[in-house]
Amino acid sequence: GENVEQHPSTLSVQEGDSAVIKCTYSDSASNYFPWYKQELGKRPQLIIDIRSNVGEKKDQRIAVTLNKTAKHFSLHITETQPEDSAVYFCAASSAGGGNKLTFGTGTQLKVEL
Amino acid sequence: DAGITQSPRHKVTETGTPVTLRCHQTENHRYMYWYRQDPGHGLRLIHYSYGVKDTDKGEVSDGYSVSRSKTEDFLLTLESATSSQTSVYFCAISETGNQPQHFGDGTRLSIL
Numbered sequence: 001g002e003n004v005e006q007h008p009s010t011l012s013v014q015e016g017d018s019a020v021i022k023c024t025y026s027d028s029a030s031n032y033f034p035w036y037k038q039e040l041g042k043r044p045q046l047i048i049d050i051r052s053n054v055g056e057k058k059d060q061r062i063a064v065t066l067n068k069t070a071k072h073f074s075l076h077i078t079e080t081q082p083e084d085s086a087v088y089f090c091a092a093s094s095a096g097g098g099n100k101l102t103f104g105t106g107t108q109l110k111v112e113l
Numbered sequence: 114d115a116g117i118t119q120s121p122r123h124k125v126t127e128t129g130t131p132v133t134l135r136c137h138q139t140e141n142h143r144y145m146y147w148y149r150q151d152p153g154h155g156l157r158l159i160h161y162s163y164g165v166k167d168t169d170k171g172e173v174s175d176g177y178s179v180s181r182s183k184t185e186d187f188l189l190t191l192e193s194a195t196s197s198q199t200s201v202y203f204c205a206i207s208e209t210g211n212q213p214q215h216f217g218d219g220t221r222l223s224i225l
Binding site for chain 1: 155158169207216
């Protein structure tokens with residue numbers, strides 16, 4: 001089955017700096033890669049996603065890049081703000097149908113003032 | 114926010130007792146999913162449904178069963194709860210098998 005590895009597990013940045021979180025996946029047939037943000041005690045919320053036919057996608061301060069050859073994808077957050085502090089999860093959808101997601105283990109992002 | 118309601122939100126029970134968690138949606142989405150979240154593991158898929166009475170196993174299905182008799186409801190049952198099933202359980206829905214998943218607020222289950 002699919003295996004997703006996520007790094008780093010914790011990330012601390014100064015407000016206004018950029019943050020990058022990286023994930024690798026094992027199944028070359030995976031074709032959908034969402035990112036979720038989860039605040040403490042809350043539900044995971046979808047913040048951006050990318051499909052395998054696209055190399056990059058941006059939404060304001062957030063961008064995701066995908067390298068299918070290397071089987072890795074990354075989340076980029078620019079101009080970080082304290083409200084960006086949360087746990088971020090990457091995921092990959094296995095190609096067997098049903099949009100079954102395999103998640104990474106999460107990155108705790110802390111934006112310091 | 115997607116119309117997803119999980120119940121109960123919190124439950125404490127004893128080892129060996131049956132437990133049923135409910136996920137109710139008002140979006141008329143075809144796909145529904147159950148995940149568990151544990152420290153160090155992220156979210157792991159337990160079971161999912163792709164229509165009424167149509168279900169399939171996920172990554173960690175042992176010890177769990179599901180049922181979907183109506184589009185809006187997806188039930189997760191632990192027939193005989195064990196301490197290893199202490200976790201936070203999230204339901205998610207998706208309009209089709211090719212659309213993003215949106216999560217409910219979760220159920221915190223403690224098995225003593």
